[in-house]
Amino acid sequence: MTPTLAQITKELLKSYNRFPRKRLGQHFLVDPGVLKRIINAAQLTKDDLVIEIGSGLGVVTSELAKHVYHLIAIEVDNELLQISKDVLSSFSNITFVPKDILKVTLSELSLGRPYKVISNLPYYISAPIIEKILTAADKPELAVLMLQKEVAERMAASPGSKKYGSFSIFVQYYAEVALNSLVSKSSFHPWPEVGSAVVVLRPHKTPKYKVKDEKLFFDIVHAAFQQRRKKIRNPLAKFKLEDCGIDLNKRPEELSIADFAQLASGD
Numbered sequence: 604m605t606p607t608l609a610q611i612t613k614e615l616l617k618s619y620n621r622f623p624r625k626r627l628g629q630h631f632l633v634d635p636g637v638l639k640r641i642i643n644a645a646q647l648t649k650d651d652l653v654i655e656i657g658s659g660l661g662v663v664t665s666e667l668a669k670h671v672y673h674l675i676a677i678e679v680d681n682e683l684l685q686i687s688k689d690v691l692s693s694f695s696n697i698t699f700v701p702k703d704i705l706k707v708t709l710s711e712l713s714l715g716r717p718y719k720v721i722s723n724l725p726y727y728i729s730a731p732i733i734e735k736i737l738t739a740a741d742k743p744e745l746a747v748l749m750l751q752k753e754v755a756e757r758m759a760a761s762p763g764s765k766k767y768g769s770f771s772i773f774v775q776y777y778a779e780v781a782l783n784s785l786v787s788k789s790s791f792h793p794w795p796e797v798g799s800a801v802v803v804l805r806p807h808k809t810p811k812y813k814v815k816d817e818k819l820f821f822d823i824v825h826a827a828f829q830q831r832r833k834k835i836r837n838p839l840a841k842f843k844l845e846d847c848g849i850d851l852n853k854r855p856e857e858l859s860i861a862d863f864a865q866l867a868s869g870d
């Protein structure tokens with residue numbers, strides 16, 4: 604019988620005498636159905652360059668690498684990277700990068716070529732990684748990300764929903780967001796403490812919203828959501844936004860991103 608992903612993962616850890624490091628968000632994906640969903644969502648082709656963030660033991664990496672032209676695996680835990688090099692020794696299309704994703708720029712990995720990002724994210728830094736992807740000078744064509752269900756829901760939330768807030772606006776300002784699927788704790792080894800979800804981000808090729816001053820725009824969004832149950836009039840008073848055509852008696856969750864863009868641009 605072919606071993607399951609869970610068996611392969613546990614055997615690898617045992618034979619290298621390693622335990623998952625929770626501090627580094629090490630929860631290995633062991634569910635082949637979920638892996639398939641990720642691969643389908645990424646629409647991989649033989650022309651693709653993929654950057655995999657947090658490649659871990661290389662079990663997911665090996666499935667991805669079969670479908671693409673080249674894969675760049677970045678992993679901060681050197682021991683895991685060594686294990687994955689053994690696991691993936693038969694592949695000639697993988698570059699291993701022993702670095703912290705937050706300390707590199709994506710374009711120094713992609714070298715200006717079009718690329719996709721795929722990651723079962725380390726959850727403790729999912730927000731800064733998403734920020735890095737979305738504000739990169741060279742953004743990926745798409746990113747397929749596994750992250751906490753709660754964070755995924757906030758990213759995809761629309762106005763009027765309880766989860767809609769400044770993070771929804773930040774993400775949707777830069778990208779189309781699609782919640783692909785929910786993933787249960789039992790799809791990982793070891794189980795994470797929270798439920799998970801797969802999200803697909805497609806960065807806008809040209810800016811979707813007309814915003815003259817992005818800093819002002821995000822400052823206004825943050826200030827408005829400081830008190831999400833209250834009218835925006837008071838928290839936004841300091842910005843002196845008068846004739847902007849937006850009703851200042853509304854609550855922040857009632858405003859679309861275009862409304863906030865209008866507030867920030869005054870036209």
Ligand code: SAH
Nearest residue numbers: 630631632657658659678679703704723725
């Ligand atoms: N891709 C593997 C592992 C996912 S767990 C799988 O799906 O099974 C998240 C991985 O991110 C871990 O291997 C962890 O070591 C790695 N990681 C944590 N912080 C990182 C950072 N700052 N930069 C790069 N990788 C990181």
